[in-house]
Amino acid sequence: MNLEGKQLIGFTVSSEGESVFQAPNPSTGETLPTQFHKATKAELESAAQKAQAAFKVYRKKSGIEKAIFLEKIAEEIEAIGDDLVQIATAETGLPAGRIQGERGRTTGQLRLFAQLLREGSWVNARIETAIPDRQPLPKVDLRLMQRPLGPVGVFGASNFPLAFSVAGGDTASALAAGCPVIVKAHSAHPGTSELVGRAIQQAALKVGMPDGVFSLLHGSGTEIGAALVQHPVIKAIGFTGSYQGGMALVKLAANRPEPIPVYAEMGSTNPVFILPQIMKEKGAAIAQQFAASVTLGVGQFCTNPGMIIANKSEGYQPFLTDLETQFQSVSGGVMLTGGIRKAYQEGIAKHLENESVDIVAKGIEGTGFTAVQPILFKTDARAIGEDHTLSEEIFGPTSVLVEAESKEEMLRIAETMEGHLTATVHGTPEELVEYADLIDLLEQKVGRLLINGFPTGVEVCHAMMHGGPFPASSDSRSTSVGTAAIYRFTRPVSYQNFPQALLPEELQDSNPLNIWRLVNGEFQKI
Numbered sequence: 001m002n003l004e005g006k007q008l009i010g011f012t013v014s015s016e017g018e019s020v021f022q023a024p025n026p027s028t029g030e031t032l033p034t035q036f037h038k039a040t041k042a043e044l045e046s047a048a049q050k051a052q053a054a055f056k057v058y059r060k061k062s063g064i065e066k067a068i069f070l071e072k073i074a075e076e077i078e079a080i081g082d083d084l085v086q087i088a089t090a091e092t093g094l095p096a097g098r099i100q101g102e103r104g105r106t107t108g109q110l111r112l113f114a115q116l117l118r119e120g121s122w123v124n125a126r127i128e129t130a131i132p133d134r135q136p137l138p139k140v141d142l143r144l145m146q147r148p149l150g151p152v153g154v155f156g157a158s159n160f161p162l163a164f165s166v167a168g169g170d171t172a173s174a175l176a177a178g179c180p181v182i183v184k185a186h187s188a189h190p191g192t193s194e195l196v197g198r199a200i201q202q203a204a205l206k207v208g209m210p211d212g213v214f215s216l217l218h219g220s221g222t223e224i225g226a227a228l229v230q231h232p233v234i235k236a237i238g239f240t241g242s243y244q245g246g247m248a249l250v251k252l253a254a255n256r257p258e259p260i261p262v263y264a265e266m267g268s269t270n271p272v273f274i275l276p277q278i279m280k281e282k283g284a285a286i287a288q289q290f291a292a293s294v295t296l297g298v299g300q301f302c303t304n305p306g307m308i309i310a311n312k313s314e315g316y317q318p319f320l321t322d323l324e325t326q327f328q329s330v331s332g333g334v335m336l337t338g339g340i341r342k343a344y345q346e347g348i349a350k351h352l353e354n355e356s357v358d359i360v361a362k363g364i365e366g367t368g369f370t371a372v373q374p375i376l377f378k379t380d381a382r383a384i385g386e387d388h389t390l391s392e393e394i395f396g397p398t399s400v401l402v403e404a405e406s407k408e409e410m411l412r413i414a415e416t417m418e419g420h421l422t423a424t425v426h427g428t429p430e431e432l433v434e435y436a437d438l439i440d441l442l443e444q445k446v447g448r449l450l451i452n453g454f455p456t457g458v459e460v461c462h463a464m465m466h467g468g469p470f471p472a473s474s475d476s477r478s479t480s481v482g483t484a485a486i487y488r489f490t491r492p493v494s495y496q497n498f499p500q501a502l503l504p505e506e507l508q509d510s511n512p513l514n515i516w517r518l519v520n521g522e523f524q525k526i
């Protein structure tokens, strides 16, 4: 496979920087052969200038033109073939099957955004027609719709080298909105990033998109990443990663002369509440599914259930035994990077030192350079209430079982919880009604509520919310998965008393795009 290790700046490639890096293979510990040049400030400047120029053209592209672009990107990614699977498995340690599945999710989400654009109603058009003779004052003609923000900076995530990286959800939603994108590649998978970046470059060329609609830069987060956030051309940031990284970007963005929004998804513990009756009836099955969910993908999902709260009622002891048995039979595996493994080991060591925490069971140690072992801990509601660090995320195949003595203790845990991406309640139909107050409390703490399921497995669709109150994300009002993600990169514009010919097609009286619009308070397509 022919990797160049260069920046992709619009339709050109560039390697001005003398500083280089190589990605390690987390399974073997070997260094992969390609040397990647780190982007210089001059290369960032060039990408930014091109993005600004491209925005003038790209913001005017129709929904159908942007849909064709997104569909072409999906085709070009598929055309890379097995090289993409090979390099992604080597750089991440993720198995080939997972990478193939993720490639399908990536191309699927590009095509889903294309569908949204072709349908067209996403612009949320609202029309209030004038009433010139209204008393005491005439009513003006006002028409509102979503318009693109401007060039967007995207930070690829380590744990989704395709679906949340160069052509992932952030890039797809920004391009769909009409915004050029500059990606800061994740340093853990630069080769995967280059192949996907080239696919986007090719797609842009083939369907006649402007030079600069997409660029890809390699380099350190604190250097080129920070400079990207601070660049005046950039109007928003999409990020998935650590709390520390996300908050660093939020602060940089807020301190710019022109502050910009940072949509940072920073992970969470995703508490799972097990109510007494269901635990008695289905404890064995829940324990089995829970162990599988915690260790799926070596626990490297932001939706990993890192806390399970069980009522110490009649079914508790058998449930605990089932959890122990299930956890002993699950295997660890290779983590994405040495840094992520180190953070996991440090989190585990902290729990081991904590007198309020016991080990329930350890799983089977994984094999490979960055391999780890799954582990399930146990504590009680009092300890969780007193020691906030016990409910913080440890990224990896681990979880904490919290024993609650009563419904009131469960409610107290929910009450003191910080923001999470998800919360789950397992209960029989009767006890779900009885625990309606718990569910109501949880709704105030998370972006997605689940009944009798597990939070890993995030459906990419129109109704998905992947985000949540701080610290799960930096802005609880938006999602980073699914088509609603497009609204992170748009802003509403009102057109007052505009002649028809000057209005965007979406707002013209004849509704030439045949989209749904709110006209004088009524949804209609006419």
Ligand code: NAP
Residues within 6 Å of the ligand: 155, 156, 157, 158, 159, 184, 185, 186, 187, 188, 219, 220, 221, 222, 223, 225, 226, 240, 241, 242, 243, 244, 245, 246, 248, 249, 265, 266, 267, 268, 301, 302, 303, 339, 340, 343, 344, 394, 395
């Ligand atoms: P990360 O350290 O947050 O890095 C993500 C991206 O942000 C990288 O491109 C990184 O650049 C950049 N970055 C990090 N700190 C920065 C800063 N202060 N200023 C500017 N850019 C910065 O995440 P990671 O390397 O993927 O994994 C580390 C930890 O993040 C994991 O152990 C886990 O706890 C968490 N994580 C969470 C999620 C989630 O789902 N929310 C996903 C993955 C990881 P570099 O190239 O220089 O590293």
